[in-house]
Amino acid sequence: MPQPPAVLAFDTFGTVVDWHGSIAREIRALHPQVDGAAFARAWRAGYQPAMERVRSGALGWTLIDDLHRLILDEILPRFGLQAMPEDARRQLNKAWHRLDPWPDVLNGLARLKRHYTICTLSNGNIGLLTNMAKRAGLPWDCILSAEVFRAYKPDPATYLGVARVFDLPPGEVMLVAAHHSDLAAARACGLQTAYIERPLEFGADQPKDVSPQPGNDLHCRDFNDLAARLGA
Amino acid sequence: MPQPPAVLAFDTFGTVVDWHGSIAREIRALHPQVDGAAFARAWRAGYQPAMERVRSGALGWTLIDDLHRLILDEILPRFGLQAMPEDARRQLNKAWHRLDPWPDVLNGLARLKRHYTICTLSNGNIGLLTNMAKRAGLPWDCILSAEVFRAYKPDPATYLGVARVFDLPPGEVMLVAAHHSDLAAARACGLQTAYIERPLEFGADQPKDVSPQPGNDLHCRDFNDLAARLGA
Known part of the structure; x- marks a missing residue:
């Protein structure tokens, strides 16, 4: 590893919080007849295409809350929920504000926060990120988001934006994420990168390949492993 | 008071932190021959005119760190410090990241954070705000700044921006500030307002008039008083 970073920027969905388990649980509680795991995956599957419409310019700048809502309206009929009233849709859409962290996260972040500036880059x-952090107790020093930079990852403006906010060279910022594509884009901007294994990101029935890929500065089992590797 | 707010947005310089005392102390430690109190006031006096150059369009979008630096370069000769080298200027300019909170702030914010979402609106x-919070232990749920909205207070985009970020009507956001002009602009956007007395903002030798003005929902001695008035 090069010199230690000053700032750790964390991807959120999948890396910090278990979107699949949290959304599936919420759906099952509301509609026991629905396959919660399939619903969660269908909702998330609309995410990259929706952001791509923004990136390509087909859709103007749109917040994730609004993209989540567009996707929700699209998938409800597929699960027999087309009659869901407006209020219930709005309430369900905020399930993304109520995602639970993976079990290692609170302890790992508390350790890392003592030695590094920790922020989101989501x-x-x-x-959404503030409500999530407040509910779950995520102790961010600062919440950075595509909304601050008006660009979605993997746009370089997001990764370089973190370095600019803290007046640091990109090499003193480390992106922490459970997704190799996110890390590769950050690396191309000169950031350090740490991969976090989240084998259950898509649920226990669809385990994810978490084998190491070359190029990352660190490959960690979880946030406690990251803290140990960073001397925190 | 109307219904209680959901989000409290705090002005920072003067309201949360004692810029005058902190800057004066830092100058006196570095250059004992300089009048630290006068230096602090001169630096701060350049702040509104510098922002006005941005607001009017004479200067493009510029961060406060860079405005502080422009003002610093202007005032150094007035205090016999024109020979200060570049590195020392850069280091001194970050004194604004190292401001100390008023004595009631940490306790008051801890109480308020249990009941409300607390953020900066500076x-x-x-x-700057993140470094300040980390050093001083300010427990913000979220750091909002002119930088997020690309507009300086009192531009309505800043006050209404807080409401938009949290998907709330403006009346469910309360601005907390030690400056009546800031509060008046927030009120014109429909926010609730709380005035905080900071009689020593400009130093003990220039006490500030902190008498109540009509229109504010609350007039508070300090953050503990605010917490008590808001049931926190």
């Missing part, structure tokens, strides 16, 4: 909007 | 840039 495509989620600021309000 | 013209300071995100990096």
Whole structure:
């Protein structure tokens, strides 16, 4: 590893919080007849295409809350929920504000925060990330989001934006993420990168390949492993 | 008071932190021959005119760190410090990241944070506010700044921006500030307002008039008083 970073920027969905388990649980509680795991995956599957419409310019700048809502309206009929009233849709859409962290996260972040500035770098909007952090107790020093930079990852403006906010060279910022594509884009901007294994990101029935890929500065089992590797 | 707010947005310089005392102390430690109190006031006096150059369009979008630096370069000769080298100027300019909170702040914010979402709404840039919070232990749920909205207070985009970030009507956001002009602008946007007395903002030798003005929902001695008035 090069010199230690000053700032650790964390991807959020999948890396910090278990979107699959949290959304599936919420759906099952509301509609026991629905396959919660399939619903969660269908909702998330709309995420990259929706952001791509923004990136390509087909859709103007749109917050993730609003993209989540567009996707929700699209998938409800597929699960027999087309009659869901407006209020219930709005309430369900905020399930993304109520995602639970993976079990190692609170302890790992508390250790890391003592030695580093820790922030989010998520495509989620600021309000979503703040509500999530407050509910879950995530101790961010600062919430950075695509909304601050008006660009979605993997746009270089997001990774370089973190370095600019803290007036640091990109090499003193480390992106922490459970997704190799996010890390590769950060690396291309000169950031350090740490991969976190989240084998259950898509649920226990669809285990994810978490084998190391070359190029990352660190490959960690979880946030406690990251803290140990960073001397925190 | 109307219904209680959901979000409390705090002005920072003067309201949360004692810029005058902190800057004066830092100058006196570095240059005992300089009048630290006068230096602090001169530096701060350049702040509104510098922002006005941005607001009027004479200067493009510029972060407070860079405005502070422009003002610093202007005032150094007045205090016999024109020979200060570049590195020392850069280091001194970050004194604004190292401001100390007023004595009631940490306790008051801890109480308020249990019941409300607490965020900054400052013209300071995100990096400055994050470094300040980390050093001083300010437990913000979220750091909002002119930098997020690309507009300086009292531009309505800043006050309404807080409401938009949290998907709330403006009336469910309360601005907390030690400056009546800031509060008046927030009120014109429909926010609730709380005035905080900071009689020593400009130093013990220039006490500030902190008498109540009509229109504010609350007039508080300090953050503990605010917490008590808000049931926190």
